[in-house]
Amino acid sequence: MQMYSEADVDHSCLADSQITILGYGSQGRAHALNLKDSGFNVVMGLRSGGASWSNAKADGLTVLEPNEAVKGAKIVMFLTPDMVQKALYESVVDDIEQGATLMFAHGFAVYYKQVQPRSDLDVSLIAPKGPGGLVRRQYEEGHGVPCLVAIHQDSSGDALKIALAYASGIGGARAGVIATTFAEETETDLFGEQAVLCGGATELIVAGFETLVEAGYQPEVAYYEVMHELKLIVDLLHEGGLKKMHKFISDTAAWGDMISGPRVVDSASRAAMKEILNDIQDGTFARNWVAENENGMPEFKRLMQEDLDHPIEKVGADLRGRMDWLQD
Numbered sequence: 001m002q003m004y005s006e007a008d009v010d011h012s013c014l015a016d017s018q019i020t021i022l023g024y025g026s027q028g029r030a031h032a033l034n035l036k037d038s039g040f041n042v043v044m045g046l047r048s049g050g051a052s053w054s055n056a057k058a059d060g061l062t063v064l065e066p067n068e069a070v071k072g073a074k075i076v077m078f079l080t081p082d083m084v085q086k087a088l089y090e091s092v093v094d095d096i097e098q099g100a101t102l103m104f105a106h107g108f109a110v111y112y113k114q115v116q117p118r119s120d121l122d123v124s125l126i127a128p129k130g131p132g133g134l135v136r137r138q139y140e141e142g143h144g145v146p147c148l149v150a151i152h153q154d155s156s157g158d159a160l161k162i163a164l165a166y167a168s169g170i171g172g173a174r175a176g177v178i179a180t181t182f183a184e185e186t187e188t189d190l191f192g193e194q195a196v197l198c199g200g201a202t203e204l205i206v207a208g209f210e211t212l213v214e215a216g217y218q219p220e221v222a223y224y225e226v227m228h229e230l231k232l233i234v235d236l237l238h239e240g241g242l243k244k245m246h247k248f249i250s251d252t253a254a255w256g257d258m259i260s261g262p263r264v265v266d267s268a269s270r271a272a273m274k275e276i277l278n279d280i281q282d283g284t285f286a287r288n289w290v291a292e293n294e295n296g297m298p299e300f301k302r303l304m305q306e307d308l309d310h311p312i313e314k315v316g317a318d319l320r321g322r323m324d325w326l327q328d
């Protein structure tokens with residue numbers, strides 16, 4: 001494993017350079033404000049009708065239409081949803097300077113050939129391993145969210161140097177930047193969010209809730225048990241791994257964890273994980289997701305509504321409403 005830290009960063013490669021960021025959502029806002037606070041010259045490329053335009057202006061940033069914003073930029077960072085990056089790239093490519101760097105926070109568009117970058121450009125990836133809100137908060141506290149770095153195209157010979165300087169600017173080099181490839185970042189990221197972080201975790205919560213409620217227990221008690229309390233466990237894991245969790249939970253909980261966990265996540269679940277990974281590796285997932293977008297996302301909307309209509313959402317909203325400090 002190759003891990004870079006602040007000591008490996010040479011900021012001089014970005015001295016007096018313009019960094020243009022396309023998108024001011026979860027990641028875009030965090031990157032732009034962190035880079036600005038780190039002393040870089042940041043220009044936002046946003047559509048004038050969108051909500052982001054006024055948000056970025058209110059935060060004191062320079063805001064232009066995307067094709068104006070990329071002019072003169074040494075780095076153009078794509079922080080819009082993955083599915084709009086192809087059309088956005090095609091609309092700005094003629095205004096991007098020769099020899100500039102295209103950057104991404106997730107490899108999807110490049111790895112699945114949605115974006116096929118001009119050959120004179122450097123193409124790299126700085127992927128923070130955390131949501132944008134955390135990227136900003138950790139930076140403000142003097143810390144950073146760890147990042148992955150990958151190089152897809154190194155026309156200048158400086159692609160890595162430039163990517164590491166960017167990672168430093170958003171605070172990522174404080175925590176460490178691990179070298180990877182676009183393939184590894186894209187495939188592991190998709191697998192993680194599908195099988196474990198988002199898909200796996202929420203399905204586990206909902207199934208646990210339904211099991212308790214169907215058995216006649218109060219929904220409120222079930223909610224506290226399977227959703228609210230998960231934060232305590234995740235915080236312990238995040239801070240100190242399995243060891244710290246085991247130190248803080250009771251012996252009864254630890255015993256139950258060790259003998260019952262493998263009954264839930266059993267060989268069938270592991271086989272399903274392998275299938276999910278295969279679909280990601282052979283491009284099936286990407287093809288279906290791009291097609292779903294092109295069709296106007298009917299299945300996406302239907303499934304999302306199903307999630308939002310689930311009884312755990314009603315119980316959860318009522319209970320969380322009594323804890324107004326959670327709204328912060």
Ligand code: NDP
Nearest residue numbers: 023024025026027050051052079080081084105106131132
């Ligand atoms: P968001 O969904 O938060 O991006 C929203 C931004 O994109 C807004 O500024 C919006 O502008 C703009 N946008 C949306 N559609 C268009 C369009 N058609 N043309 C131009 N601009 C548009 O994105 P994320 O921050 O979630 O993701 C950005 C990238 O970072 C992705 O590649 C993602 O995979 C990656 N990533 C995301 C993480 C996360 O925490 N969310 C974690 C790590 C990586 P407007 O207001 O005008 O609609």
Ligand code: MG
Nearest residue numbers: 129189192193
């Ligand atoms: Mg991820």
